[in-house]
């Protein structure tokens with residue numbers, strides 16, 4: 001069953017939407033960047049053609065480190081992490097579930113991805 005989701009950063013300069021699997025749980029990761037962000041991410045890895053990104057000019061920031069395979073995007077105005085391109089599937093995205101309208105991350109169970117040891 002697919003569902004349409006819309007999300008945004010805190011200030012609204014970065015908006016995104018996609019249609020994908022209904023969200024019934026999330027993923028947390030213990031790698032060096034995710035443990036600092038603390039965000040609950042989508043279990044689904046979203047294809048680039050499925051994710052619509054609408055960002056005000058100059059609003060979308062990109063942070064990379066290490067091997068620079070993953071691309072961590074954030075809003076330069078409010079600082080919120082919105083989505084990133086994964087190491088596991090380069091070019092494909094996981095999104096910050098906390099940014100999605102109508103999704104209560106505190107009501108979802110999370111799987112933990114052991115990025116600390118796998119990345």
Ligand SMILES: [Zn+2]
Pocket residue numbers: 009010011012013014075076077078079080
């Ligand atoms: Zn923002």
